[in-house]
Amino acid sequence: MNPEEKLNALGIELPQPYQPLGNYVxxxxxxxxxxxxGHGPCDDEVKGKVGRDVSMEEAYLEARKTAISLLATLKEAIGDLSKVKRIVKVHGMxxxxxxxxxxxKVINGCSDLLVEVFGExxxxxRAAVGMSSLPGNIAVEIEMIVEI
Structure with missing residues (x-):
């Protein structure tokens, strides 16, 4: 199966990518x-600090939803996810x-989905680091570099 077929098999529909809120792309x-x-989850239902307001399990799911958001932007950038040669790096905050x-363990939510969709x-x-805060009090923000 190609990556988009894998997404369909997982029941994942890519959302419309967000619009930048500043002078950047x-x-x-x-x-x-x-x-x-940096992308956050494709919805912003979960807010707060992991370990206090957000459980590790919830944060893992937020990282997975963030991977979906990243894939939506990637698809917009390249048109067809089959063009991906390799996910090079993920930087999770x-x-x-x-x-x-x-x-x-939180950022595994993103990494696990990327491997499910693209295999090898x-x-x-990857980097997985803690922050004292993130925009909008989201639990997870992730950046990604992809080779096509």
Missing amino acids: RYVKTGNLIHIG VNAEDTFDNHP KGIHT
């Missing part, structure tokens, strides 16, 4: 790389309470 294509700026230290091409390098 959602992605930049340079050579054979697509740099996708978690709005976390000071004592929370399971950032990688979805395996990537």
Whole structure:
């Protein structure tokens, strides 16, 4: 199955990409790389700090929804997700309470979905870090670099 068929099989419909709220663009294509700026979940139902207001399990699902948001922008950038040669890097940021230290487990929500959709091409390098806050008090924000 190609990536879009895999999304359909998972019951995932890509949302309309968000519109930037400032003087920036959602992605930049340079050579054979697509740099996708920070995205939050495709909805903003869950707010707050992970480890206090948001459980790790909820945050994992927020990271998964953020991957869906990233894929919507990627599809807009390249037209067909079958053009993906490799997910190169994911940089995940978690709005976390000071004592929370399971950032990688949260960002696994994004990484797991990328591997489900792209298989071997979805395996990537990654950073998973905690932040004192994120825009709109969202629990997770993620950036991604993709080779096409």
